[in-house]
Amino acid sequence: MALRPFEEIVTEYGPMVLRVCRAVVGPHDAEDAWSETFLAALRAYPELPEDARIEAWLVTIAHRKAIDVVRADSRRPLAVAEVPEPAVGGSGTGGPGAPAASANGQAQQPPWERDEELWDALKALPRRQRAAVAYHYLAGLPYREIAAVTGVSTDAARRAASDGITSLRRSLPGRTEQRTDAGARQRRAHQREERGERP
Template identity: 65%
Template sequence: MRPFEEIVTEYGPMVLRVCRAVLGPQDAEDAWSETFLAALKAYPDLPPGANVEAWLVTVAHRKAIDVTRASARRPVPVEALPERPSRVGRPEEWDGDLWRALGALPVRQRQAVVYHYLAGLPYKEIAALHGGSTDAARRAAADGIKTLRTTYPRPAEQREVAR
């Protein structure tokens, strides 16, 4: 098996080009480094006669995906945070039954319902907070609302029960 230093020397420029093409110049060097760190660990287990170039491109591609995902989760700097004043007060001051019904929801559903319906965040921002997709955030909120409708009585139902 060839020394790993030779592999880096021979294929390093090609891997850097792949990283730059996928990520752009800002994140390419980090992905390049991550590629060769991962490759160094896996190199001793590489079968003899394996296509080293194709293997390194695959590793670089996966590292580029990791960098893309990590950057999508990073907060975006803004000059000032928008003020979103509360219109309903503190959660402890809400109807206790509603508070218990919200608390009984699975975490993702509860957060999606609270972030969308109480904080007014769009599903795209909820997805960014959770690290999932916009559709998953929308689905979680819809499932949470559906559960609340079955477990929490509507005001008209409360009046009928009180009679």
């Protein structure tokens, strides 16, 4: 079975990767990280083994791109975190969404983007925990794969996700969980892990 058209990969996994990018680098840099991730993925795609797990492959690339984006961000002047930038839209094909939002001011921002509590809580996490939480709970990666992506042991990855979600729940009590496809993926990942390698 040959590789599927890349368009299908974008359709199927694009939303998950965007959510992961938002959780890991915040709302303002997420679209840069997503774009860098999918362009790099497109470049490497023909060489991808046909039995590769697409989620883990994309998250691996997104992890590297997120680090790049954060590094670039730390070299920029202050106030980047406070002032929403228009998405850098290549040669002006960025589309109507981002420019409209910035032109009309903060009132156009969606509620999740203005959720300062959420962003403060995520920013307060050590980077490794923030990544592990996103990769586990949003991408549905098992701890073994998170370990491979982030370069730690499986136990350390499990601890990072666990400590991360515990402190998020403490900072943001009473928020309602959400049942989604990501949840289904997560359960499958859990089941694999439970069958395979949980001590």
